[in-house]
Amino acid sequence: MSLTKIEACVVIPASGSGERYNMHPPKQFECLGQKPIISHTISAFERIDCITHIVVTTPQDDDLQLMMESIVKKFHHIKVHLTKGANSRHRSIFEGLKCLKCILKSENIARDPVVIIHDGVRPFVDKNTIMDVIQNTKIYKAIGIVRPLVSTVISVDKDDFLKESLDRSLYWASEMPQGYMFSLIYEAYLKCSDEELNHGTECLKIASDYSAFKPKILKGGDNLWKITYQRDMAVAREFVSSHHLRVYIDENDKTHCCIQDLVSSENLNVLLFAKEELSASNLKSDNCLLFYSSLSLQSFESNLSFLIKSIENYTEDPNNWSDKYGSSNIVAIFCAQTTEMSSLNEVHTMLHRHSHKLLSHNVHLYCIIATQSTLSEPTLRCLNKILGDHEGTFAGQVFLF
Amino acid sequence: MSLTKIEACVVIPASGSGERYNMHPPKQFECLGQKPIISHTISAFERIDCITHIVVTTPQDDDLQLMMESIVKKFHHIKVHLTKGANSRHRSIFEGLKCLKCILKSENIARDPVVIIHDGVRPFVDKNTIMDVIQNTKIYKAIGIVRPLVSTVISVDKDDFLKESLDRSLYWASEMPQGYMFSLIYEAYLKCSDEELNHGTECLKIASDYSAFKPKILKGGDNLWKITYQRDMAVAREFVSSHHLRVYIDENDKTHCCIQDLVSSENLNVLLFAKEELSASNLKSDNCLLFYSSLSLQSFESNLSFLIKSIENYTEDPNNWSDKYGSSNIVAIFCAQTTEMSSLNEVHTMLHRHSHKLLSHNVHLYCIIATQSTLSEPTLRCLNKILGDHEGTFAGQVFLF
Numbered sequence: 001m002s003l004t005k006i007e008a009c010v011v012i013p014a015s016g017s018g019e020r021y022n023m024h025p026p027k028q029f030e031c032l033g034q035k036p037i038i039s040h041t042i043s044a045f046e047r048i049d050c051i052t053h054i055v056v057t058t059p060q061d062d063d064l065q066l067m068m069e070s071i072v073k074k075f076h077h078i079k080v081h082l083t084k085g086a087n088s089r090h091r092s093i094f095e096g097l098k099c100l101k102c103i104l105k106s107e108n109i110a111r112d113p114v115v116i117i118h119d120g121v122r123p124f125v126d127k128n129t130i131m132d133v134i135q136n137t138k139i140y141k142a143i144g145i146v147r148p149l150v151s152t153v154i155s156v157d158k159d160d161f162l163k164e165s166l167d168r169s170l171y172w173a174s175e176m177p178q179g180y181m182f183s184l185i186y187e188a189y190l191k192c193s194d195e196e197l198n199h200g201t202e203c204l205k206i207a208s209d210y211s212a213f214k215p216k217i218l219k220g221g222d223n224l225w226k227i228t229y230q231r232d233m234a235v236a237r238e239f240v241s242s243h244h245l246r247v248y249i250d251e252n253d254k255t256h257c258c259i260q261d262l263v264s265s266e267n268l269n270v271l272l273f274a275k276e277e278l279s280a281s282n283l284k285s286d287n288c289l290l291f292y293s294s295l296s297l298q299s300f301e302s303n304l305s306f307l308i309k310s311i312e313n314y315t316e317d318p319n320n321w322s323d324k325y326g327s328s329n330i331v332a333i334f335c336a337q338t339t340e341m342s343s344l345n346e347v348h349t350m351l352h353r354h355s356h357k358l359l360s361h362n363v364h365l366y367c368i369i370a371t372q373s374t375l376s377e378p379t380l381r382c383l384n385k386i387l388g389d390h391e392g393t394f395a396g397q398v399f400l401f
Numbered sequence: 402m403s404l405t406k407i408e409a410c411v412v413i414p415a416s417g418s419g420e421r422y423n424m425h426p427p428k429q430f431e432c433l434g435q436k437p438i439i440s441h442t443i444s445a446f447e448r449i450d451c452i453t454h455i456v457v458t459t460p461q462d463d464d465l466q467l468m469m470e471s472i473v474k475k476f477h478h479i480k481v482h483l484t485k486g487a488n489s490r491h492r493s494i495f496e497g498l499k500c501l502k503c504i505l506k507s508e509n510i511a512r513d514p515v516v517i518i519h520d521g522v523r524p525f526v527d528k529n530t531i532m533d534v535i536q537n538t539k540i541y542k543a544i545g546i547v548r549p550l551v552s553t554v555i556s557v558d559k560d561d562f563l564k565e566s567l568d569r570s571l572y573w574a575s576e577m578p579q580g581y582m583f584s585l586i587y588e589a590y591l592k593c594s595d596e597e598l599n600h601g602t603e604c605l606k607i608a609s610d611y612s613a614f615k616p617k618i619l620k621g622g623d624n625l626w627k628i629t630y631q632r633d634m635a636v637a638r639e640f641v642s643s644h645h646l647r648v649y650i651d652e653n654d655k656t657h658c659c660i661q662d663l664v665s666s667e668n669l670n671v672l673l674f675a676k677e678e679l680s681a682s683n684l685k686s687d688n689c690l691l692f693y694s695s696l697s698l699q700s701f702e703s704n705l706s707f708l709i710k711s712i713e714n715y716t717e718d719p720n721n722w723s724d725k726y727g728s729s730n731i732v733a734i735f736c737a738q739t740t741e742m743s744s745l746n747e748v749h750t751m752l753h754r755h756s757h758k759l760l761s762h763n764v765h766l767y768c769i770i771a772t773q774s775t776l777s778e779p780t781l782r783c784l785n786k787i788l789g790d791h792e793g794t795f796a797g798q799v800f801l802f
Contacts, residue, residue: 144555144563146555146557147552149554150574150627150629151548151574151575151576151627152574152575152602152603153550153554153567153572153573153574153575154545154547154572154573154575154603154605154618155571155572155573156547156573156618160617160618160619161615161616161617161618162545162605162606162609162615162616162617162618165575165603165605165606165609166554166572168602168603169600170556171554171555171556171567172554172555172556172557173551173552173553173554174552174553174554174555174566175552199570201553201569202553202555202566202569204555204563204566205563205566208563208566214562214563215562215563216561216562216563217555217557217561217562217563218561222630222632225632226551226552228551229623231623231626231636231639231640232636234635234636234638234639234640235632235633235635235636237635238632238635239632239635
């Protein structure tokens with residue numbers, strides 16, 4: 001099936017009050033890296049081309065609504081529409097579907113897109129899972145996704161004695177995202193009872209009970225988990241930190257605000273840190289480290305020296321470093337302000353000197369020189385020559401802006 | 402009910418091959434802090450007085466059995482008996498119960514203790530929960546413990562279409578530990594079918610089906626979780642690190658091996674680090690930091706200076722530190738080698754000088770001087786005077802050994 005023919009929309013209920021989590025503001029607003037959980041969740045869908053609209057339901061509290069509005073604005077979530085949620089999960093989803101109906105109507109096209117229903121606190125859903133749900137929804141009309149149960153499920157009688165213990169091999173934990181043809185799930189919500197709207201927990205049941213289709217159930221990967229308890233934040237933080245590039249910036253640098261804006265607006269998987277936060281435990285991460293400077297050549301050199309000093313602070317014997325932490329990659333970005341040949345030679349000498357030292361700690365320096373695109377051909381050639389691989393100590397490239 | 406009258410034993414199945422986790426060696430052997438998960442789990446029970454025997458079932462693999470033996474030896478688990486597990490969870494538990502029966506018989510006392518069944522990969526069970534299970538087992542004979550379901554539970558038909566969606570409010574996730582009167586659960590295992598022994602997952606069901614008692618079900622706290630997936634290790638590491646005291650030791654210090662042995666053998670909730678690993682992010686933890694030295698006064702002073710330098714590396718303006726990281730507590734332990742009055746005055750002067758500096762960073766120094774118990778009364782009084790609160794800059798105590 002050609003994906004270009006598929007259009008999908010998303011409804012994300014994010015109206016929770018954080019009661020179970022015992023948090024104010026509720027957990028969808030808690031920060032992971034540079035942005036709130038809900039923004040990570042939105043980004044997971046926003047970056048998929050065939051998804052056109054994302055309806056997010058907000059908490060009923062006025063302050064939290066404003067907070068959600070400012071998040072959507074700050075992180076440039078251009079596909080997002082906000083609508084006020086309700087007192088129960090099902091009612092919030094229904095509000096989201098109603099909002100989506102208005103949007104579809106306002107665009108004056110009679111169509112029945114796939115609608116994905118997800119949770120605001122499941123930020124780690126991957127593109128393959130989303131595409132799988134969308135494609136299967138076109139075929140089966142209603143799609144659920146499950147994981148094996150971790151614990152046996154039991155029920156108790158009114159006096160809290162064991163009533164029933166379910167055979168774990170026959171049951172599954174129902175996860176998100178789920179997919180439905182819009183008309184199917186919208187009409188199912190129109191038909192279902194108040195009791196169901198107030199106390200139900202499963203959209204699949206509503207789709208199954210109030211439509212002509214039985215939902216098809218897919219088996220999902222183990223990234224399909226929900227941030228429920230405070231302890232889940234530890235997993236979330238580790239996930240974000242292992243999937244993001246660390247960039248250390250010099251806060252004296254005139255351009256550091258631009259970098260922060262860029263990272264926010266482009267939803268880059270980048271974590272920004274102050275230069276001073278560089279430590280051995282950060283360097284030993286598998287991630288490539290970016291070290292940024294757009295100051296003068298002297299300041300750039302002093303930043304590089306700082307980096308080397310940070311490494312040497314943790315080891316007297318250079319060989320110790322790689323024994324303890326393995327090899328690391330460091331990307332240094334230097335915005336060159338000069339095109340003078342003599343200065344370029346200085347850059348060359350300086351990089352060569354420092355990269356040699358870094359290499360002795362098994363740290364590989366890769367240097368990007370960002371400079372204006374108005375450079376003359378000879379200068380550009382010279383720059384490229386400077387950044388060519390010199391005796392294996394460093395390599396790099398020229399980036400023109 | 403008086404707890405002195407209760408005797409309890411524990412069976413911990415730890416025979417898993419790590420299949421679901423996809424790990425070799427399996428996850429019960431993975432280290433959390435200074436010791437393997439299984440050792441943390443054992444310690445949770447071993448530190449409770451009324452628990453007399455802990456039977457741990459080992460994997461069937463010879464190497465893993467040896468590994469388990471060495472763990473029990475290394476971490477001085479004196480209440481532990483090892484017995485080989487079997488091919489299924491139930492069969493392993495049954496092997497554990499058989500081993501326990503032999504132990505009880507060998508002690509020649511006709512008695513029916515409470516037996517707790519737990520999992521090797523649930524290291525964070527707390528004393529209150531264990532005591533609650535033990536006491537309720539004396540009353541109800543069989544005790545389970547549950548947590549609310551995080552996801553709705555569903556079943557599917559043979560073609561993977563939705564069959565049933567359970568009402569989440571009526572079902573619970575069955576967790577561990579569970580408690581049984583020994584004779585009840587032992588006889589239930591004797592009676593149950595091979596099918597049940599090979600494929601069942603729930604001891605409560607066996608107790609319920611093959612005894613005259615319905616298990617009573619308690620509601621547990623959210624620490625009752627199981628390390629199942631690799632991502633759960635992030636939570637476990639954060640838990641261990643937030644519940645342990647961090648001790649930074651000087652590896653040049655002659656006594657640092659003794660400290661390591663002490664921490665291992667006494668099952669102390671202490672994480673040891675090399676002095677060089679001290680960083681701002683460690684200092685900002687809520688935990689008290691211990692900084693240990695038994696070198697000469699000069700070396701102790703240089704270690705204190707190192708500590709202060711580490712702090713100052715992260716801030717030019719002293720007030721910045723507390724803005725950024727709040728206040729910290731540091732405990733410095735100094736093993737005094739001297740009882741000369743003149744040297745004691747040096748200690749006084751040195752501590753005063755440094756604690757004043759630390760206080761300017763909102764770091765409170767608490768100093769323990771460990772020294773021989775053969776000190777004369779005047780010297781002891783002098784030491785105590787030295788460590789009295791001086792102008793609010795530091796306080797401490799003398800510890801005699």
